Amino acid sequence: MPIDPRAPYDPNNIFAKILRGEIPCKKVYEDNFALAFHDINPQAPVHLLVIPKGAYVSWDDFSEKAPAEEIAGFIRAVGQVAREAGLVDPGYRMLANVGGHGHQEVPHLHVHLFGGRQFYAMVPQ
Numbered sequence: 014m015p016i017d018p019r020a021p022y023d024p025n026n027i028f029a030k031i032l033r034g035e036i037p038c039k040k041v042y043e044d045n046f047a048l049a050f051h052d053i054n055p056q057a058p059v060h061l062l063v064i065p066k067g068a069y070v071s072w073d074d075f076s077e078k079a080p081a082e083e084i085a086g087f088i089r090a091v092g093q094v095a096r097e098a099g100l101v102d103p104g105y106r107m108l109a110n111v112g113g114h115g116h117q118e119v120p121h122l123h124v125h126l127f128g129g130r131q132f133y134a135m136v137p138q
């Protein structure tokens with residue numbers, strides 16, 4: 014069920030629990046600003062999620078409210094995760110779903126990194 018990207022942050026969402034270590038994840042990267050792990054239901058040979066450590070519901074929330082240091086740190090982390098996963102040379106796709114039309118399901122900002130195969134040109138479904 015898509016979430017409301019402007020709703021107050023819910024500290025009991027699944028990614029908040031992963032950040033607190035209450036639920037396990039297959040971690041690939043962590044720094045002061047971000048945590049990255051394998052998606053539980055991969056849609057490509059490589060499907061990673063990168064999440065900020067701060068409490069932000071969505072890209073909308075993050076881009077409006079996060080301090081510049083957190084934005085820079087998170088964006089650098091996304092790039093670093095892709096490099097460490099070997100995705101840069103073959104290429105990859107990154108995606109952040111936002112709200113209802115974007116079909117965002119988890120109300121903590123996450124960037125999907127997809128790789129390991131050729132993706133098709135973007136076309137509206």
Ligand code: 5GP
Binds near residue numbers: 027036
């Ligand atoms: P969204 O539709 O919100 O952009 O994507 C949420 C993603 O989170 C989905 O790809 C889903 O498979 C993934 N996901 C949901 N619950 C868990 C979980 O408990 N662990 C991990 N690793 N991924 C999850």
